[in-house]
Amino acid sequence: MLKDLKIQSTSYLIKQLPTLTVFVDTDFNIIHASDNWLFTFGEKSTSTIGDSLFSVFSELNSKWKKVLMGCFEGKCSPIGIQKYTDISNQVKWYKWSNTCWYDENENIIGAIIQMNDVTDAVENERELRKTKVQLKQHSEISKTGRWEYDIEKDEITWCDTTKAIHEVPSSFVPRLDTSIQFYKEGYSRNAISMAVFEGQEKGRAWSLKLQIITATGKEKWVLATGKPYYEKGKLIGFTGTFQDIDEQVLANNEIKKSEKLLRTLIDNLPLNVYVKDINSKKILVNKAECIYLGAKNESELIGKDNFDIYDIETAKKFTEQDMKVMSDLVPILGEEMVSIDKKGVETTFLTSKIPLLDERGRANGLIGISVDITSIKQKEKELRNLIDVTSLQNKKIINFAHIVSHNLRSHSANFSMLLDFLRHENDEDEKQKILGMLNNASGNLLETIENLNEVLAINTNINVEKKVINLFEKLKSVEKNLANVIFENQAQIESDFHLDQTIKTVPAYLESILMNFITNGIKYKHPERKPVISLSLEKGKLVSILTIKDNGLGIDLMKYGNKLFGMYKTFHAHENARGMGLYITKNQVEAMGGKIEVESNVGVGTTFKIFFNEEI
Amino acid sequence: MRKFKFISIIDDDPITIFGIKKLLSCVVDCDSIEAYKDGKIAFDTFRKKFEHDEDIPEVIFLDINMPIMDGWQFLEEFIKLPIKKRIRINIVTSSIDPFDKEKWSYFKDSTHHVITYNNKPINREEIAEMTKEA
Missing domain, CATH: 1.10.287 (Helix Hairpins)
Known part of the structure; x- marks a missing residue:
């Protein structure tokens, strides 16, 4: 009775235990359990006192059975963590601990098992493990190692990746000074020493691209970073990363080298080379193009379009062309183009425009190559x-x-x-x-x-020396020579020459020209009117035009135009032979670099325009 | 001696005109020999005569290089006149330009008139040949 009571009171005590505790006998039957335990595990299995432990934990493996059996024999082995899926199918983790259950006579009558919910811990640990694996992976893939330095202990630690980068065995124990020794003598070692020093003195972080010499003697580029860390305001150490960037740096150097090669090449080509974006704005120009456009350097031209450079018509034409090349994807190859810049200077180019394609095969710009062929033209x-x-x-x-x-x-x-x-x-x-x-x-x-x-x-240019002649005076002297003819025919000579009107010509030729055309005008006068011959001069910088107009018979130029100057090849000294006069005049004008034009209406008159070349 | 009513000479050189006239006087009997100093005067005269049904020359001596209207231009206009009678046209020139010979052969083939090509100077035998019936 008393014993029963005792048991009962014990049972009652156990019931109230705040932990998840269960007492099993050597047959694994549940003898006692805390209410908490029953609440947690009993619900699902509806098991209760007296049932087998395995009815609650059906998934308990044989290893567990062995451990508990060991416990029944007095050997308490450490126990692990057991997974449990609760009624709402949530996975929970419990840490089982057990101890032998003795009766008053120190006989083992079972085992006391206590279970702790370690789900959070297990999950945290798992998360941590995952993170660690990921970190390791990341560190291996990115070749980024870590290191830490404890000032107080003067201890430096390298992670495996850091060691791998240094090509030292994982058993290698670094020290601060040996760490620094790995850096290549010269700039790299000086820079890291300085960085560590400044880190200690001023708490400054660093990130440096430096070269190390690995344990096997290989040169490597690394990105070394370091950051001081503090505890209660006191610097206690440094931590940082150590990344193998050798391939990147070398690749970068290769890229830089090819870029330099390309740049040198395009800058020294005797061609204007440029690259334009989709909006026809320049994104690259070579030296020749800079020189042509009068720019001191490339940056003056980057971002500029045709309208910034050329005259509006040229710019319109070029922009249209650029757009067409980019939309049709058909290059222009070696086409002759004339451009006029803002100052009106004309240049002839042999131009090629090639569309630049993106990875989807659409144009996102164009390459232009042109040769200035102005001088060749x-x-x-x-x-x-x-x-x-x-x-x-x-x-x-x-x-x-x-x-x-x-x-x-x-x-x-x-x-x-x-x-x-x-x-x-x-x-x-x-x-x-x-x-x-x-x-x-x-x-x-x-x-x-x-x-x-x-x-x-x-025609052999004998005596062709041009002089500046006063045209007015020359005309007066010719009129004087022709005074008889003029008088007999009652001819009238008019001119709009100023008193100081000059013309650059061969004096004898000018005289012959005036003489011939005036005589001609009088000779072929209209029978019904008095001859009027009017002369005028249109003075130009390069060319001056002397116009001699008569009111004579006129010539049917359609029929006889070709005979006017060269036609009548026989020279006779008769009264009507005018072939010679005009033929000589024509030769004289051409010998001075000029020409003669004729306009005539039958019955109205003839106008001769004599072009004097004032340049040569 | 063959009898002609009307022979004309179109040439701007008086010496040539004199020569042809002199040579003609030895081989033909002609009522009227007229000379014109360029093609235009000759053509205008002939056209007027043709329109008024007057006599037009049976033989024409034609120079090539003349002012105003040269021998070729004269021919071009003349062969357009609807003259039924065959006229003998003797080109008399000092030109040895092959181009002129080509032109002659062109005109010769494009008219029913007889056109001959003769280089100066011409002599009695040639003149006799040039005044045969066309």
Whole structure:
């Protein structure tokens, strides 16, 4: 009874235990349990006192059974943690501890098991382990190690990665001084020594890209960082990272090297090279382009578009082109383009524009390459001019050769014909007549030869020395020479020349020009009106234009235009031979680098425009 | 001696005109020999005569290089006149330019008139040839 009471009171005591406690007998049956225990585990299994422990913990493994059995024999082995899934399917972790259960006679009658909910701890630990693994992984992948230095203990610790970077075995024990010895002598070692010193003295953190020499003698770039840490305001040590950045630095150096190579290359190309973005703004320009655009350096041009550089029309044209290249993805290759800058300077380029594609194959800019061919174009133009001049000269020479041959032939034909007549002529009067004609013919021949000589002299530029001539005075003197003709024909000569009007020309040629055109105007006067010849001058810097207008018969230029100056190849000394005069005039004007233009209306009059080259 | 009513010479050189006239006088009997100093005067005269149904020359001596309207331009206009009668046109020139010969062959083939090409100087035999019936 008393014993029962005792048991009962014991049982009652156990019931009230705040911990999760259970008493099992050697058959693993539950004898006592705290209410807490029953509340926690009983609910799910509806087990209660007297049931087997295994009915509550069905998943308890044989190892557990062994441990408890050991306990029944008096050997209390340490126990681990047991997983338990509660009624709401939540996983909980319990740390089991057990001890032998003795009766009053010190006989083992079972085991007392206490369970502690260690779910939080287990989860924390798991989290920590995961973090550690991750950290290790991260440290290995990024080749970033850690280190710590305890000032008081003068102890430095390296993590495995740090050791691996130094290529030392994991058993290596670093010291502060040996740590510093790893840095390459010179800049790297000095820099780290200084950083550590300043860290100690001023609490300054550091982050330095330095070189170390590893235990195996390899040079490596590392990023070493350090940060002091404090306890209650007192510096107690440093902690930091140690990262192997050798590959990055080397790769970076490689990139820099190729960039430099590329830059040197594009800067020294005798071509203008630039890169533009999608908005046609420059993002790269080489030296040649800088020089061409008059910029001191690249930065002056970066971000500028065509409108910042060129005249509005050129800019519009170029921008349209840029956009087309980028939208059609069709490059422009070696196309000739003329650009006019803001100052109006014209440049001819041979330009290529190549679209720059992004990884999706769309254009995000373009590369432009152009060669300034202005001087080549200029040379080409000069060459073409030269060819034109040469072929014109050639034509003139052939023309002249024909004139010479024709003239000489026509005279010699006349001679031979007249001589033949003379031989067969018996009539004395007729003989005299033929002799007179022979005389004429010989005179004509002489004059022809003189004329031909004159044309030759003009074309070989003999006596071509230009002078500044007073046009007004020259006209007056020509009028004086022609006074008779003017008077007989009641001609009127008008001019708008100023008293000091000058023109740069060959004096003799100017005289011949004025003489010829005035005479011409009078000779071909209209039968119904008095001849009026008006002269005017349009003075220019490069070219001055002398206009001589008459109110004569006029010429049907469509029909006879080509005969006006060169057409009439025979030079005779008759009254109507005007071929020679105009032919010589034309040669004179051309020899001075000028030209003659004619406008004429039949019945109204003729206007000659004589262009004087004032430059050469 | 062949009898002609009307022969004309178109040339701006008086010596040539004199020569042709003199040579003609030895080989033909002609009522009227007229000379014109350029193609335009000659053409205008012939056209007027043709329009008024007057005699036009049966033989024409034609120079090439003349002022105003040269021998070629004269030919171009002349062959356009609807003259039924075959006219003999003798080109008499001192030109040896092959280009002129080409032009001659072009005109020769584009008209029913007889066109001959002769280099100066011409002699009696040639003149006789040039006054044969066209």
